[in-house]
Amino acid sequence: MSHSADSAPAPFRVAVAGLGTVGAATVQLLADNAGLIAARAGRPVEVVAVSARDHNRPRPCDLTGIAWFGDATEMAARAECDAVVELIGGSEGVARAVTEAAIKAGRPVVSANKALFAHHGWTLAQAAEAAGVPLAFEAAVAGGIPILKALREGLAANALDSVYGLLNGTCNYILSTMRDSGRDFADVLAEAQSLGYAEADPSFDVDGVDAAHKLAILTSLAFGTQVNLDAVHVEGIREITALDIAFAEELGYRIKLLGLASATEAGIEQRVHPTMIPADAPLAGVDGVFNAVVAEGDAVGRVVLEGPGAGAGPTASAVVADLIDLAAGRTAPPFGLPAAHLRPLDALPVERRRGSYYVRLTVLDRPGVFADIAAILYEEEVSMESILQRGRNPGDAVPVVMTLHDTIEAAARRAVDRIAQIEAVVETPVVIRIEHL
Amino acid sequence: MSHSADSAPAPFRVAVAGLGTVGAATVQLLADNAGLIAARAGRPVEVVAVSARDHNRPRPCDLTGIAWFGDATEMAARAECDAVVELIGGSEGVARAVTEAAIKAGRPVVSANKALFAHHGWTLAQAAEAAGVPLAFEAAVAGGIPILKALREGLAANALDSVYGLLNGTCNYILSTMRDSGRDFADVLAEAQSLGYAEADPSFDVDGVDAAHKLAILTSLAFGTQVNLDAVHVEGIREITALDIAFAEELGYRIKLLGLASATEAGIEQRVHPTMIPADAPLAGVDGVFNAVVAEGDAVGRVVLEGPGAGAGPTASAVVADLIDLAAGRTAPPFGLPAAHLRPLDALPVERRRGSYYVRLTVLDRPGVFADIAAILYEEEVSMESILQRGRNPGDAVPVVMTLHDTIEAAARRAVDRIAQIEAVVETPVVIRIEHL
Numbered sequence: 001m002s003h004s005a006d007s008a009p010a011p012f013r014v015a016v017a018g019l020g021t022v023g024a025a026t027v028q029l030l031a032d033n034a035g036l037i038a039a040r041a042g043r044p045v046e047v048v049a050v051s052a053r054d055h056n057r058p059r060p061c062d063l064t065g066i067a068w069f070g071d072a073t074e075m076a077a078r079a080e081c082d083a084v085v086e087l088i089g090g091s092e093g094v095a096r097a098v099t100e101a102a103i104k105a106g107r108p109v110v111s112a113n114k115a116l117f118a119h120h121g122w123t124l125a126q127a128a129e130a131a132g133v134p135l136a137f138e139a140a141v142a143g144g145i146p147i148l149k150a151l152r153e154g155l156a157a158n159a160l161d162s163v164y165g166l167l168n169g170t171c172n173y174i175l176s177t178m179r180d181s182g183r184d185f186a187d188v189l190a191e192a193q194s195l196g197y198a199e200a201d202p203s204f205d206v207d208g209v210d211a212a213h214k215l216a217i218l219t220s221l222a223f224g225t226q227v228n229l230d231a232v233h234v235e236g237i238r239e240i241t242a243l244d245i246a247f248a249e250e251l252g253y254r255i256k257l258l259g260l261a262s263a264t265e266a267g268i269e270q271r272v273h274p275t276m277i278p279a280d281a282p283l284a285g286v287d288g289v290f291n292a293v294v295a296e297g298d299a300v301g302r303v304v305l306e307g308p309g310a311g312a313g314p315t316a317s318a319v320v321a322d323l324i325d326l327a328a329g330r331t332a333p334p335f336g337l338p339a340a341h342l343r344p345l346d347a348l349p350v351e352r353r354r355g356s357y358y359v360r361l362t363v364l365d366r367p368g369v370f371a372d373i374a375a376i377l378y379e380e381e382v383s384m385e386s387i388l389q390r391g392r393n394p395g396d397a398v399p400v401v402m403t404l405h406d407t408i409e410a411a412a413r414r415a416v417d418r419i420a421q422i423e424a425v426v427e428t429p430v431v432i433r434i435e436h437l
Numbered sequence: 438m439s440h441s442a443d444s445a446p447a448p449f450r451v452a453v454a455g456l457g458t459v460g461a462a463t464v465q466l467l468a469d470n471a472g473l474i475a476a477r478a479g480r481p482v483e484v485v486a487v488s489a490r491d492h493n494r495p496r497p498c499d500l501t502g503i504a505w506f507g508d509a510t511e512m513a514a515r516a517e518c519d520a521v522v523e524l525i526g527g528s529e530g531v532a533r534a535v536t537e538a539a540i541k542a543g544r545p546v547v548s549a550n551k552a553l554f555a556h557h558g559w560t561l562a563q564a565a566e567a568a569g570v571p572l573a574f575e576a577a578v579a580g581g582i583p584i585l586k587a588l589r590e591g592l593a594a595n596a597l598d599s600v601y602g603l604l605n606g607t608c609n610y611i612l613s614t615m616r617d618s619g620r621d622f623a624d625v626l627a628e629a630q631s632l633g634y635a636e637a638d639p640s641f642d643v644d645g646v647d648a649a650h651k652l653a654i655l656t657s658l659a660f661g662t663q664v665n666l667d668a669v670h671v672e673g674i675r676e677i678t679a680l681d682i683a684f685a686e687e688l689g690y691r692i693k694l695l696g697l698a699s700a701t702e703a704g705i706e707q708r709v710h711p712t713m714i715p716a717d718a719p720l721a722g723v724d725g726v727f728n729a730v731v732a733e734g735d736a737v738g739r740v741v742l743e744g745p746g747a748g749a750g751p752t753a754s755a756v757v758a759d760l761i762d763l764a765a766g767r768t769a770p771p772f773g774l775p776a777a778h779l780r781p782l783d784a785l786p787v788e789r790r791r792g793s794y795y796v797r798l799t800v801l802d803r804p805g806v807f808a809d810i811a812a813i814l815y816e817e818e819v820s821m822e823s824i825l826q827r828g829r830n831p832g833d834a835v836p837v838v839m840t841l842h843d844t845i846e847a848a849a850r851r852a853v854d855r856i857a858q859i860e861a862v863v864e865t866p867v868v869i870r871i872e873h874l
Contacts, residue, residue, distance in 0.1 A: 029736050033596055039661065039774050040593045138591070144737035146591025153767070154575070154583025156477045157757030159470055224476065282743065285722055299466050300581035300754035303744035306719065308737065317737035320594030330590070330767045337476050 009043035012327035015079040017072035017098045018087035019052035019059055022112055022139075025312035026085065026319050027061040037320065041327035045320070049079040076101040083108040083326055085319060091115035103128050103135075108331075110322040112139035112315050117334075118213035121220060121227035125339040135334040136322035141214045142167060142291040144314025145307040146321065151221040151295060152336040158297025162262035163222040164437070165293035166286055167214040167272075169309045170198045170205035171237050171257035175245075175274075176287035179254070184242050197289060207236035208257065208272040215259035219270050220335045222295065223263055224342055227335070228270075231347035235273035244360060244430060247401050248276050251358070251386075254284040258435065267348035276358050276434045283437065294437070353409040356385065356434040359402045359416055362427040365393045369424045373402075376422075380415040382407050397426050403434065446480035449764035452516040454509035454535045455524035456489035456496055459549055459576075462749035463522065463756050464498040474757065478764035482757070486516040513539040520545040520763050522756060528552035540565050540572075547759040549576035549752050554771075555650035558657060558664035563776040572771040573759035578651045579604060579728040581751025582744040583758065588658040588732060589773040595734025599699035600659040601874070602730035603723055604651040604709075606746045607635045607642035608674050608694035612682075612711075613724035616691070621679050634726060644673035645694065645709040652696035656707050657772045659732065660700055661779055664772070665707075668784035672710035681797060681867060684838050685713050688795070688823075691721040695872065704785030713795055713871040720874065731874070790846040793822065793871040796839045796853055799864035802830045806861045810839075813859075817852040819844050834863050840871065 014030070016023055027047050030037065038044040050063060051072035069075035076084045076098045084102035086109060088095040095113055102109045103124070111117065117124065117137050128135045138148045142165070151163070166172050170192060177188045189206065192198035204210050216229040237257050248255050253276035261270045277284055282304050286292040291309025296302050308314040325331070335342055363369050370387070377384055383405040389398055404412055416429050451467070453460055464484050467474060475481040487500060488509035506512035513521045513535045521539035523546060525532040532553055539546045540561070548554065554561065554574050565572045575585045579602070588600070603609050607629060614625045626643065629635035641647050653666040674694050685692050690713035698707045714721055719741050723729040728746025733739050745751040762768070772779055800806050807824070814821055820842040826835055841849055853866050 025736075029594055033594060033735070036596060036661070037594060039778050040589075042775070144592075144734075145740055146587050149586065149591050150583050152477075153762060154586045154758055155581075155754065156761045157466055157470060157474060157754045159473060224473070282722075285719075297581075297754065298470070299462075299750045299757075301745045301748075301751060303582055303742070305740070305742050307740035311738075313736040314738060317592065317594045317734065320736075321591055324593045325590060328769065330769065332765065332767065338479075341476050 011044040011046045012041060012083070012323070013046055013048040013081040014083050014085055014323060015049035015075050015081040016047055016085045016087065017051045017075060018089070019050055020087065021312040022315045022319070023052065023087040024059045024061040025316035026087065027063070029316045029320050031062060037324060041324040043327055045323050045327050048081055049075055051075045073097045073101045076107065077105045081107065083110055083323060085323070086111040086113055087319070089113055089115065091119040096120065099124060100127070103131050103133050106131055106133055108134040108326050109136070110319055110326070111137040112319055113137065114140040114210070114213040114217060118216040118227060118229045121217060121335065122339065122342060125334045128334065129339045134326060134331040136325065137334070138322050139315045139318035141217050142293055143307070143309040143311060144317045145291060145293065145305045145309065146318065147218070147293045147305050148221060150303070150305060151218065152332050155295055155297050155300060155303065156336070158299045160222045160263070161296045161298065162260065163218050163293065163295045164258060164260035166256055166283055166291050167211040167259040167293070167309065168205055168257055169289035169291055170202070171211070172287065172291070173197050173289045174206070175237060175240065175255055175257065178240070178242060179245050179249070182242055182246070185238060185240060206238055208234040211257060211259045211272045215261055215270055215272055218293070219261040219268065219345070220342065222261060223268055224337050225268060225345040226342045228345040228347065231345055232270040232272060233350040237274050239430065240274050243399060244432065247360065248358070251403065252279050253277060253434065254279050255432065256283060260435065264348055266352060267346040269348040269350070269353060271350060271353070274432055276432055277437050281437045351410040354406055355409070356406050357404040357412050358432040358434055359404065360430040361400045361402070361419065361425050362397050363400045364424040364426060365396060365398045366424060369422065372422050373419055376418045377415055380411055380418070382411050382415045448481040448483045449478060449520070449760065450483055450485040450518040451520050451522055451760060452486035452512050452518040453484055453522045453524065454488045454512060455526070456487055457524065458749040459752045459756070460489065460524040461496045461498040462753035463524065464500070466753045466757050468499060474761060478761040480764055482760050482764050485518055486512055488512045510534045510538045513544065514542045518544065520547055520760060522760070523548040523550055524756070526550055526552065528556040533557065536561060537564070540568050540570050543568055543570055545571040545763050546573070547756055547763070548574040549756055550574065551577040551647070551650040551654065555653040555664060555666045558654060558772065559776065559779060562771045565771065566776045571763060571768040573762065574771070575759050576752045576755035578654050579730055580744070580746040580748060581754045582728060582730065582742045582746065583755065584655070584730045584742050585658060587740070587742060588655065589769050592732055592734050592737060592740065593773070595736045597659045597700070598733045598735065599697065600655050600730065600732045601695060601697035603693055603720055603728050604648040604696040604730070604746065605642055605694055606726035606728055607639070608648070609724065609728070610634050610726045611643070612674060612677065612692055612694065615677070615679060616682050616686070619679055619683070622675060622677060643675055645671040648694060648696045648709045652698055652707055652709055655730070656698040656705065656782070657779065659698060660705055661774050662705060662782040663779045665782040665784065668782055669707040669709060670787040674711050676867065677711050680836065681869065684797065685795070688840065689716050690714060690871065691716055692869065693720060697872065701785055703789060704783040706785040706787070706790060708787055708790070711869055713869055714874050718874045788847040791843055793843050794841040794849050795869040795871055796841065797867040798837045798839070798856065798862050799834050800837045801861040801863060802833060802835045803861060806859065809859050810856055813855045814852055817848055817855070819848055819852045
């Protein structure tokens with residue numbers, strides 16, 4: 001095959017809304033790797049328009065020759081382009097308006113916005129499908145790891161049993177550092193903030209919200225269900241103490257903020273919470289700001305993808321991969337199936353989870369307490385796997401740690417609530433779910 | 438959107454050549470998961486023809502209503518189908534003829550054949566491109582792990598620095614078991630054969646040939662070069678002893694059969710050989726029959742994909758994923774770029790590798806030997822990082838282990854060859870490359 005200059009393929013023209021660190025990195029990556037991107041896409045991929053709040057702010061990317069729009073929604077509706085990249089963020093406001101305007105104007109959208117797709121994914125997929133417009137958001141989940149493509153295409157032959165992983169690098173960094181250093185949450189959080197691994201307002205990360213957004217999107221792709229963020233049970237890591245991390249170690253576990261979705265006969269469960277996993281589980285060794293996602297399929301077995309879950313470069317890598325697919329004419333339904341085929345999610349509430357538990361009590365060291373605890377467990381039909389008390393301190397408070405055999409969560413909670421009322425139990429019990437991954 | 442019965446999409450018709458364990462599993466997976474596969478592909482994917490040597494052999498898949506061809510090449514040329522799946526294997530003979538016939542007849546090919554694409558990948562890609570026919574072979578590398586799609590599409594925005602991994606499950610099983618049990622190669626190989634993890638003729642696996650095939654394909658996708666199997670330096674694991682595994686452990690390393698391709702300023706190196714990697718490297722913890730592949734890109738950083746690298750289910754998972762992509766109209770050049778853009782591979786020979794080395798000598802325990810060794814290293818400008826001798830045995834042979842600082846391989850070899858000629862050095866030195874991954 002030969003090409004004359006006249007038959008050179010037309011460039012794929014991109015309008016970028018939002019020029020924060022990810023937006024600037026995306027513009028720069030398209031410029032830096034323009035040659036190989038054009039070769040892989042079959043045509044050049046060029047930024048023709050950008051929009052951001054402040055035109056004059058210095059940015060680490062070259063905007064020469066690129067049209068500037070003060071209004072991102074207007075750009076999405078009017079710029080002459082083949083795709084709109086939304087990198088503003090947030091589930092409402094401008095980000096949502098830009099996405100809806102692009103769809104309405106018949107323009108494919110590439111997005112890194114997990115909040116938007118966790119809240120409105122199914123509605124947006126329906127609108128895009130009705131307009132015949134592709135939507136892609138690889139960058140919304142696990143940064144540079146191509147996990148959405150893997151679920152949607154690479155593992156498409158499989159009925160999936162579960163998808164789970166470490167979906168928030170900030171939490172993983174904090175928990176890894178607490179374990180390595182023996183320091184407590186507040187201390188390590190402050191350090192993470194000073195290093196730029198955690199935001200000034202850390203609640204989005206440390207309360208599990210960010211991981212819940214990502215999990216809700218993964219669930220939809222894995223199980224062919226409508227995105228349902230409300231059905232995700234969410235707990236963050238603020239209550240995890242150095243003491244619990246030390247006990248986990250002693251029992252052969254690590255504590256990780258796990259996002260887990262699994263398809264059971266009784267429904268689909270979606271949970272984000274601190275979890276004890278075996279120290280030799282594949283995810284246990286993934287430390288620091290890395291993310292990892294495990295998918296278990298009926299034909300393939302267990303596949304693990306691991307890599308940088310955030311940051312400008314990895315996120316831009318995912319955004320540009322989506323653009324290359326679009327430029328090359330490769331599309332797929334945003335959640336793997338036509339929107340009309342996505343079933344409402346039949347949610348299994350966390351109270352019906354079956355699994356084992358770590359329970360730490362603070363107990364006055366005096367005779368008879370163990371007998372009271374054992375009686376309650378017996379009455380609630382909850383079976384104890386182990387109990388340990390470190391040190392003796394007659395009359396004073398000591399930590400007592402139990403692990404419970406597989407049981408329904410509602411029963412475990414009833415038992416723990418009753419144990420908490422024993423007079424010698426002096427603090428609120430700490431309960432951490434155990435997953436034998 | 439609504440469909441009347443008349444407007445139901447036409448099925449995507451598949452002809453399968455080869456009904457061994459992978460072929461039968463592919464036919465069965467398409468039947469078992471027909472509903473979800475049709476939903477994800479946008480149309481049913483149906484096996485309409487099969488071919489194998491023996492029509493009457495019992496197989497774990499239902500062939501009712503499927504046309505039978507005694508001659509696979511004839512099937513590829515004549516069966517009424519939308520794609521031909523080649524699961525016969527081997528770089529020549531029927532497998533090659535089937536592939537070429539399908540391309541000539543304008544039929545897309547899906548293949549699990551690493552030998553074929555390692556030997557003839559570029560030629561086949563050229564022929565397919567000239568005929569306007571897609572070729573897909575996800576199953577050829579790392580079984581169920583969607584690594585080719587990840588390199589070709591998911592990480593397409595990146596210039597890659599290196600791609601490496603554990604590409605042969607048999608070798609990984611043998612080395613993991615040798616380490617866990619302290620047993621020697623021959624013993625563990627015999628056990629692996631009895632468990633079905635190694636073939637009766639194990640040379641394809643244990644001599645590194647299989648890993649070399651996979652690496653040659655990965656290299657082409659990662660660096661946009663023509664597949665060049667001849668440029669892969671290959672060493673197998675037969676010479677690895679329990680003693681070397683124990684020393685590796687003591688030095689903080691694990692021995693793995695690593696396949697590694699990296700782009701250096703002096704050329705692209707491709708190597709398959711037993712390698713010492715740090716015990717805390719991500720690949721060090723991947724044991725047993727699992728495969729894992731690491732890709733390092735300029736934007737994304739390090740991404741790791743891990744999973745089952747062989748077996749009927751995982752391989753069928755990858756074959757059917759390729760079929761779903763074809764049925765959905767998603768195609769890409771087989772090696773990520775148009776064949777004409779793939780550059781000849783500028784090979785860096787292993788003699789020019791720069792890195793560190795483990796050297797185990799067997800030395801008569803008498804005065805002056807260390808001085809002789811040190812003099813040779815000094816003359817060859819090779820710098821020693823550590824040396825250790827376990828136990829003393831005056832006048833008799835003892836193992837002495839050295840590690841060498843980063844040096845060019847040719848210099849390290851010259852030094853070791855001269856050391857081997859010292860009279861007190863009584864066996865051929867063992868040399869294992871160290872990679873600080």
